[in-house]
Amino acid sequence: MKRLKKHRNQLADQRSAGSFAVMKNQNRPFATVPIHLSASELGFRVNNFSTGLQTALGRLPKTEVESADLALFAPRTVSVNVRSSAIKIGSFTFPESAEFLQDADSKSCRDDKKSQGTQQVAAASKLAERSTRIKPPNDVVKLQDRLYYLLQPPLESLLATNSLQFQFQPFPYQYEGVAFLFSRYSAILADEMGLGKTIQAITAIRILLRSGEMRRVLMICPKPLVTNWQREFKIWAPEIPVAVIEGDQSKRRWQWENPIAPVKIANYELLMRDRCCVVDKQIDFDLVVLDEAQRIKNRNSTTSQVVRAVSRKRSWALTGTPIENSPDDLVGIFEFLSPGYLNSDMQPRKMAGAIRDYVLRRTKDQVLSDMPPKLFRDAEVTLTPEQWSSYETAENEGVINLADLGAELTIQHVFELVLRLKQICNFDPATGASAKMERLEADLEEVVASGKKAIVFSQWVRTLEKIHERLQRFGPLQYHGKVPSKHRDRVIERFKEDPCHSVILMSYGAGSVGLNLQFCEYVFLFDRWWNPAVEDQAINRAHRIGVAGPVTVSRMLVRDTIEERINQVLEEKREMFASIFSENAPPRSSGMSQEEIFGLFDLQIQKSSQTNAA
Amino acid sequence: MLASDTKLLPAVGFLTVVEHPEHGFFGGFLVLNAMARPLEFHCTAPVRPNRAQEILYGTTLRPFLIGEHIGNALVQKAKTKIQLICTDLEPAIAVRNVNSTPVILLCSNSEEGESSTPVPRALRVDERHPEVPATSRPLVRFQLGTHEVAIPDAYEADRTAVEKCFKVCDGTLDLTEPFERIREAIEEAQKSAR
Numbered sequence: 079m080k081r082l083k084k085h086r087n088q089l090a091d092q093r094s095a096g097s098f099a100v101m102k103n104q105n106r107p108f109a110t111v112p113i114h115l116s117a118s119e120l121g122f123r124v125n126n127f128s129t130g131l132q133t134a135l136g137r138l139p140k141t142e143v144e145s146a147d148l149a150l151f152a153p154r155t156v157s158v159n160v161r162s163s164a165i166k167i168g169s170f171t172f173p174e175s176a177e178f179l180q181d182a183d184s185k186s187c188r189d190d191k192k193s194q195g196t197q198q199v200a201a202a203s204k205l206a207e208r209s210t211r212i213k214p215p216n217d218v219v220k221l222q223d224r225l226y227y228l229l230q231p232p233l234e235s236l237l238a239t240n241s242l243q244f245q246f247q248p249f250p251y252q253y254e255g256v257a258f259l260f261s262r263y264s265a266i267l268a269d270e271m272g273l274g275k276t277i278q279a280i281t282a283i284r285i286l287l288r289s290g291e292m293r294r295v296l297m298i299c300p301k302p303l304v305t306n307w308q309r310e311f312k313i314w315a316p317e318i319p320v321a322v323i324e325g326d327q328s329k330r331r332w333q334w335e336n337p338i339a340p341v342k343i344a345n346y347e348l349l350m351r352d353r354c355c356v357v358d359k360q361i362d363f364d365l366v367v368l369d370e371a372q373r374i375k376n377r378n379s380t381t382s383q384v385v386r387a388v389s390r391k392r393s394w395a396l397t398g399t400p401i402e403n404s405p406d407d408l409v410g411i412f413e414f415l416s417p418g419y420l421n422s423d424m425q426p427r428k429m430a431g432a433i434r435d436y437v438l439r440r441t442k443d444q445v446l447s448d449m450p451p452k453l454f455r456d457a458e459v460t461l462t463p464e465q466w467s468s469y470e471t472a473e474n475e476g477v478i479n480l481a482d483l484g485a486e487l488t489i490q491h492v493f494e495l496v497l498r499l500k501q502i503c504n505f506d507p508a509t510g511a512s513a514k515m516e517r518l519e520a521d522l523e524e525v526v527a528s529g530k531k532a533i534v535f536s537q538w539v540r541t542l543e544k545i546h547e548r549l550q551r552f553g554p555l556q557y558h559g560k561v562p563s564k565h566r567d568r569v570i571e572r573f574k575e576d577p578c579h580s581v582i583l584m585s586y587g588a589g590s591v592g593l594n595l596q597f598c599e600y601v602f603l604f605d606r607w608w609n610p611a612v613e614d615q616a617i618n619r620a621h622r623i624g625v626a627g628p629v630t631v632s633r634m635l636v637r638d639t640i641e642e643r644i645n646q647v648l649e650e651k652r653e654m655f656a657s658i659f660s661e662n663a664p665p666r667s668s669g670m671s672q673e674e675i676f677g678l679f680d681l682q683i684q685k686s687s688q689t690n691a692a
Numbered sequence: 693m694l695a696s697d698t699k700l701l702p703a704v705g706f707l708t709v710v711e712h713p714e715h716g717f718f719g720g721f722l723v724l725n726a727m728a729r730p731l732e733f734h735c736t737a738p739v740r741p742n743r744a745q746e747i748l749y750g751t752t753l754r755p756f757l758i759g760e761h762i763g764n765a766l767v768q769k770a771k772t773k774i775q776l777i778c779t780d781l782e783p784a785i786a787v788r789n790v791n792s793t794p795v796i797l798l799c800s801n802s803e804e805g806e807s808s809t810p811v812p813r814a815l816r817v818d819e820r821h822p823e824v825p826a827t828s829r830p831l832v833r834f835q836l837g838t839h840e841v842a843i844p845d846a847y848e849a850d851r852t853a854v855e856k857c858f859k860v861c862d863g864t865l866d867l868t869e870p871f872e873r874i875r876e877a878i879e880e881a882q883k884s885a886r
Contacts, residue, residue: 172733211876
């Protein structure tokens with residue numbers, strides 16, 4: 079490099095003389111630049127010869143100049159937007175009315191609020207461990223409405239934080255039932271008898287009334303159950319005023335037309351009498367609840383027509399036996415809930431799918447694993463000689479008479495014979511002899527001796543009266559159609575409280591629904607009802623929530639008689655019936671068809687005789 | 693309780709975000725009255741950070757996205773005057789940076805509330821980021837009834853307002869339960885959008 083520098087300096091000196099040239103070497107611009115100098119400039123002695131070439135030597139070389147730009151290029155910039163674009167938001171608002179209204183005790187509640195605060199939090203957190211969420215029904219399509227239900231607090235905390243207290247803590251499955259009803263405009267609560275459909279319905283009504291979502295409720299039930307519903311409302315919703323529609327026609331009209339209470343209770347029979355009032359579109363209800371809704375299973379019945387004509391927004395049906403005889407029963411109930419939704423031609427599987435979101439059915443086996451068992455005992459007896467004699471005569475003559483009727487034979491004729499034979503199985507009409515009575519007396523001796531109480535069911539009042547005569551030593555009470563309604567509650571109270579009364583005699587009609595007799599541990603079915611569902615209802619008067627121990631059910635059955643044949647048919651059907659509710663529960667057994675009733679006597683059904691059977 | 697009483701009680705907002713592995717973040721904001729009943733619900737369409745945001749926000753991406761972006765957009769939609777916002781996600785308390793309503797984090801649920809799906813954290817391919825908390829500022833923890841809650845220390849002054857609000861609601865409002873409702877509602881809204 080030093081040498082190079084020296085050459086450069088020399089070149090600078092020579093530049094003025096114009097006798098140098100810089101030759102560009104493209105490949106090695108600085109390292110080896112060839113420099114051409116004259117000999118004189120270097121101090122050498124040079125001899126010039128006249129060759130003609132010297133002139134060329136004196137010519138200046140060609141010079142090439144190249145410029146280099148040292149400035150940097152301007153950078154190219156790219157902008158990245160890191161702020162996000164506007165977010166798409168869906169907004170939903172819910173009604174302000176969803177606030178719980180004041181109840182009679184709320185003033186004192188507010189006074190005590192501070193002291194109760196901690197307790198409520200504790201209660202709420204305890205309940206939160208078991209939270210029951212309200213789900214929207216499938217028929218609610220609008221997202222806003224679905225979210226309204228989904229965003230409600232868990233039922234337990236809703237109740238705990240709104241001072242809706244209970245005398246007894248409901249079972250978890252009962253909370254589920256309340257949540258089910260709460261969000262539904264059409265619903266069937268079809269829990270097995272004894273699981274507390276009443277408390278679930280009352281609690282759902284209570285919440286809807288207290289939250290301002292309903293103001294007018296009509297409860298329709300069988301006449302004997304009116305007082306029962308009154309009592310249950312007092313227990314489970316004490317702050318909700320309840321009015322029973324009763325009295326003379328003008329009073330009832332006034333009751334129908336005026337807002338006398340948020341909840342009105344009426345019985346089916348009365349509804350029929352007041353049909354002019356209730357079908358008036360001016361009388362409108364937010365909710366109509368049918369207790370024992372199987373009463374409207376026949377779509378063509380007047381009861382069904384009147385009930386369906388009541389103007390309403392919500393329709394709930396309560397029944398432990400949504401299907402008594404055939405799936406058509408369910409179609410009948412759905413005509414009240416959602417007319418046309420089901421039809422008789424639907425296949426059971428399709429029907430089961432269609433009703434899934436509308437029907438809630440639980441059995442004791444499913445939800446009450448710790449409930450004492452129900453022990454069945456078929457008390458088979460043999461007729462006394464006197465009874466046999468009467469029975470054989472009646473049967474032989476009866477069958478001959480039926481055969482003689484030929485084309486005129488109807489289901490009613492067969493029924494009459496069946497009833498006649500069943501009555502003889504109970505008591506011999508001539509002598510009063512009764513094999514069943516003897517067995518019942520023997521069993522009751524044991525029951526009463528152990529300090530327990532028993533219920534005896536029969537389908538006939540006359541039979542109950544005969545039993546009453548024979549059981550005087552046990553202080554029997556009677557509860558059936560001949561006992562005036564106003565006295566019936568008193569009968570139940572006496573039976574419950576007075577140890578002198580160890581037995582109560584009930585008809586299936588009066589005593590099979592709505593009563594709470596869980597202090598009884600023994601049930602005797604003196605004769606058999608046509609339909610096991612009704613028998614089950616009767617049995618479940620005793621085997622229900624609160625029962626202390628196992629309930630023993632004695633089904634009295636006379637060997638080699640019509641009773642045995644009926645029982646056989648019904649048992650077969652019990653096992654065969656596996657369709658509508660098979661997913662959720664054991665199937666309900668149905669009553670007997672006409673063919674089956676005719677078949678009891680090897681008779682053939684006539685086309686003209688076809689009507690609904692048991 | 694009187695209906696008129698409940699109108700005087702404060703409304704409380706509950707803010708959470710559900711992360712979906714494919715669609716991104718779904719925000720939900722539920723406004724309850726003091727009796728725990730719903731007054732308003734707002735939810736977002738899915739939000740996904742773009743690649744630039746992932747790189748440039750670095751570890752502050754989640755607080756930005758969940759708190760300032762989604763959270764604030766939701767809170768702004770509320771019509772009811774809200775006196776307190778509760779969240780079960782730590783990044784969501786960044787909503788307080790852009791909103792004047794006090795925000796508390798439910799500590800007991802914050803860990804559970806965090807999505808198990810990892811959010812992209814390798815924000816630059818050539819450099820490993822140190823693990824840092826989602827919030828840049830420390831939290832002040834304190835007890836609110838039975839709940840352990842936290843607020844950003846920059847807003848420690850909110851504590852008085854928070855305690856006052858909670859005192860009025862005490863006994864009626866469970867602060868942890870509503871988040872489950874929001875998640876269900878978001879799922880329902882997603883279903884209806886499909």
